[in-house]
Amino acid sequence: MAADELSTVDALAQLSFLVHNTLERRAAEQELSMIQTRLLGVLRDREPTMNELAALLELDKSSITGLVDRAQRRGLVERHPSPTDRRAVLVRLTATGRELVTVAAARFAGDVTALLAGLSATDRAALTRVLSRVLVSHAAEQGIDLFPTA
Amino acid sequence: MAADELSTVDALAQLSFLVHNTLERRAAEQELSMIQTRLLGVLRDREPTMNELAALLELDKSSITGLVDRAQRRGLVERHPSPTDRRAVLVRLTATGRELVTVAAARFAGDVTALLAGLSATDRAALTRVLSRVLVSHAAEQGIDLFPTA
DNA sequence: TATTGTTATACTCTATAACTATA
DNA sequence: TATAGTTATAGAGTATAACAATA
Numbered sequence: 122m123a124a125d126e127l128s129t130v131d132a133l134a135q136l137s138f139l140v141h142n143t144l145e146r147r148a149a150e151q152e153l154s155m156i157q158t159r160l161l162g163v164l165r166d167r168e169p170t171m172n173e174l175a176a177l178l179e180l181d182k183s184s185i186t187g188l189v190d191r192a193q194r195r196g197l198v199e200r201h202p203s204p205t206d207r208r209a210v211l212v213r214l215t216a217t218g219r220e221l222v223t224v225a226a227a228r229f230a231g232d233v234t235a236l237l238a239g240l241s242a243t244d245r246a247a248l249t250r251v252l253s254r255v256l257v258s259h260a261a262e263q264g265i266d267l268f269p270t271a
Numbered sequence: 272m273a274a275d276e277l278s279t280v281d282a283l284a285q286l287s288f289l290v291h292n293t294l295e296r297r298a299a300e301q302e303l304s305m306i307q308t309r310l311l312g313v314l315r316d317r318e319p320t321m322n323e324l325a326a327l328l329e330l331d332k333s334s335i336t337g338l339v340d341r342a343q344r345r346g347l348v349e350r351h352p353s354p355t356d357r358r359a360v361l362v363r364l365t366a367t368g369r370e371l372v373t374v375a376a377a378r379f380a381g382d383v384t385a386l387l388a389g390l391s392a393t394d395r396a397a398l399t400r401v402l403s404r405v406l407v408s409h410a411a412e413q414g415i416d417l418f419p420t421a
Numbered sequence: 422t423a424t425t426g427t428t429a430t431a432c433t434c435t436a437t438a439a440c441t442a443t444a
Numbered sequence: 445t446a447t448a449g450t451t452a453t454a455g456a457g458t459a460t461a462a463c464a465a466t467a
Contacts, residue, residue: 129395130383132402137290139409140283156457171426184458186427191456208425208466233280239408240401245279248401251394252282258389259289306434321449334435336450341433358443358448424467433458444447 140233147228151221160188161197161222164214170203171210197221290383297378301371310338311347311372314364320353321360347371 148158156178163169163177171189175182189212192198197218203209214222237245260267298308306328313319313327321339325332339362342348347368353359364372387395410417 128403129387129399130380132399132406133286133383133387134290134294134379135406136283136402137287139406140287141291144284154456172424180457181459182426183428183460187457203425206425206467210426229284230280233283236405236409237279237283240404244401244404247397249279249282251390251398251401252286253278254390254394255386256282256285256289259386304433322447330434331436332449333437333451337434353448356444356448360449422467425465426463427465428463429461431459433456435456436454438452440449440451442448442450444445 139236143232143236144225144229147225147232150228151225153221153225156188157192157197158222158225160192161214161218162226164198164212165219165222168211168213170206171212174212192218289386293382293386294375294379297375297382300378301375303371303375306338307342307347308372308375310342311364311368312376314348314362315369315372318361318363321362324362342368 201211351361
């Protein structure tokens with residue numbers, strides 16, 4: 122029992138690092154660090170202020186200044202004045218930035234799909250079901266509903 | 272089918288980041304960065320040279336110098352001359368370093384165990400079986416046998 | 422007064438290139 | 445000559461504290 126439990130923990134940990142390294146590698150192909158990739162990732166469906174970006178990425182606002190500086194210097198994002206608050210700055214993905222993160226994300230998704238390619242349909246379904254259960258109950262413990270009905 | 276496949280990929284990716292962040296948080300409790308944690312981790316059952324450390328952590332040897340410098344300054348590792356090669360330096364965990372990495376690893380294992388606590392014995396067994404299958408076949412593709420019989 | 426963002430500063434982490442000592 | 449390790453240097457990434465502009 123204890124041995125079984127340990128090996129589940131171990132398998133999950135190993136697979137997590139494998140998946141993480143896979144993304145890191147695909148991001149590096151686009152000369153993106155993990156944090157730059159996360160920056161572009163959150164900008165795919167948002168146009169946040171520097172402050173909101175700090176909250177989304179869980180970094181200090183002074184760190185966001187440098188992060189956005191470097192991405193902007195590469196032409197991946199743009200700063201725009203907020204129309205409603207003259208103190209605030211809105212950050213937006215450029216076409217180049219969107220292209221880079223889209224390519225990295227697609228290749229990463231392909232890698233994970235390939236990783237699961239050897240599984241039978243039954244095993245894959247079982248994996249999805251169990252992982253979803255873990256994620257939903259973890260989210261619930263954090264007070265988050267992953268599938269809001271409203 | 273495509274929707275199912277995507278959601279398996281998504282679930283695996285989400286869970287990977289969750290597990291990774293969990294380790295990062297536990298390491299940070301001991302004031303350890305991820306790379307310092309990996310350094311102490313590989314030293315738990317090895318006493319490698321600087322060069323071997325560079326290979327194990329996939330970093331340049333000049334990066335290892337700084338990494339070990341900082342860990343040594345905190346009293347987490349020690350440098351010792353190699354008895355067989357006067358150019359080489361062996362790196363060894365101190366008791367303090369071992370304590371720190373042991374605590375972080377134990378808490379992390381507890382976190383992952385807790386994450387899986389809501390699963391039935393059946394589900395947990397299914398998860399272990401499927402994840403192991405993925406890991407073994409991935410390792411095989413890399414030419415690695417996870418369970419050498421010799 | 423409070424908030425938004427930047428700047429100044431300091432530290433970790435990483436790589437490249439040049440170097441020293443030893444093999 | 446080749447290898448092991450360090451140093452010098454440069455740049456990304458991060459936080460804290462102080463600041464200017466705006467609310």
